[in-house]
Amino acid sequence: xxxxxxxxxxxxxxxxREVPLAEKQALVDxxxxxxxxxxxxxxxxxxxxxxxxxxDAMVNTLAAPKTGRPFRLVDVGGGTGDISFRVVExxxxxxxxxxxxxxxxxxxxxxxxxxxxxxxxxxxxxxxxAEELPFExxxxxxxxxxxxxxxxxxxxxxxxxxYRVLKxxxxxxxxxxxNVDVPGLDKIYDFYSFHLIPRIGKMVVGExxxxxxxxxxxxxxxxxxxxxxxxxxxxxxRVTAMPMTGGVVALxxxxxx
Numbered sequence: 001x002x003x004x005x006x007x008x009x010x011x012x013x014x015x016x017r018e019v020p021l022a023e024k025q026a027l028v029d030x031x032x033x034x035x036x037x038x039x040x041x042x043x044x045x046x047x048x049x050x051x052x053x054x055x056d057a058m059v060n061t062l063a064a065p066k067t068g069r070p071f072r073l074v075d076v077g078g079g080t081g082d083i084s085f086r087v088v089e090x091x092x093x094x095x096x097x098x099x100x101x102x103x104x105x106x107x108x109x110x111x112x113x114x115x116x117x118x119x120x121x122x123x124x125x126x127x128x129x130a131e132e133l134p135f136e137x138x139x140x141x142x143x144x145x146x147x148x149x150x151x152x153x154x155x156x157x158x159x160x161x162x163y164r165v166l167k168x169x170x171x172x173x174x175x176x177x178x179n180v181d182v183p184g185l186d187k188i189y190d191f192y193s194f195h196l197i198p199r200i201g202k203m204v205v206g207e208x209x210x211x212x213x214x215x216x217x218x219x220x221x222x223x224x225x226x227x228x229x230x231x232x233x234x235x236x237x238r239v240t241a242m243p244m245t246g247g248v249v250a251l252x253x254x255x256x257x
Contacts, residue, residue, distance in 0.1 A: 040080060045200050054249050055083055055146060058175045061251060062142050064091035073097040074140045074165060076130050076158070077148025081110035081123060087144075088122050098135075100128035101148075131157040138167045146175040150221040159234035166256040172236055176227070177218040178243060178250035185246045193218070224250040 043051045064071050064087050071094055075084045078099035088095055101107050107125040114123045128134060130145070130152050143162045152158045162172050180186040193215045201212075222230065224241040227250075232239045236254025243250045 040082065042201065042204055045204065046197050050245060050248075051147075054175055054244060054251075055086060057244065058144065058146060058173055058251055059083065059086045059090065061253065062087060062144065062171065062173055064088075064095045064142065066090075066092045068092050068094045070094040071096075071141045072139065073142040073144065074100060074133070074135070076100045076128070076133070076143065076145045076162070077102075077151070078144075078146075079103070079106040079110065079148070081113060081125065083144050083146050084110075084123055085113070085117070085119070088119060089117075096122045096124075098124045098126055100126055100130070100133065102127065102129055131161060133161045133165055135165045137164050139165050141167060141170050143170065143172045144174075147177065149174055149176055150217050156230060156234070159231060159236075163235045163256055168256055170256045172231065172252075172254040172256070174227075174231075174252040175249060176252070177221065178241075178247050179223045180247045181243070182246035189248065224252070228252060 047054075062073075064073065069092065071091070073084065073087055073095065075081070075087075075097050078084055078097075079101050081097075081099045084097035084099050088097055099107065099110055104127055107127060110123075111120075111125045114120050114125070126134075130149070131154050143166050145158075145162070149155060149158060166172065180189050197215055198209075198212045221227070224243065224247075228239050228241040231252060231254045234254075235256070237257045239252070239254040241250050241252050
């Protein structure tokens, strides 16, 4: 099965380093606590602003209703709420979102922004672990996770939880970095990733190592075909993987039927 190599083992890859599985979450927490308040700025610098187009594509694909019809979204690994803000601000009054993240520093930033935008009644921020969500089954119409699932220690458990909390007819959407498949672009992408992104991180937040990890974690993530198989193994139907920007990222979709 495609996900077997990523299931419980004594160790997991953290970037290009091998660390005990039990330690990976603590390391990930440290990375994002370090960059919480400048995370969105760093996304702009790291992607030359392209992350905004990728996220817009995800939100458009979700197609939350613009009428007053109730629609509940759970945005896992949602951090400062970037995806949820886009969904709620572009949808009808019946749409609400719970932003889940394991890092309270990121959620605090999102909560402040929701208050400033007058959206506190439609956005909830909650500390959650993607591998064990604190919600009853069959609760949500949509589940989104953007640039976060590669940092989950046990990806198969997160996918199982996504399937569990969605209602029948609910949609799973995952935006994640993928494998570049355009000749020449892969070399440019590698140079930019490994040489420039850590330098940008050091310049903006004073540390290069968190961004060295972020780059390395992308290379450890399964390619989009393998990951699509894992989504299907979790029970989802009509699974697709749409590459964007030459395969730099992919938008994965699945339905609970």
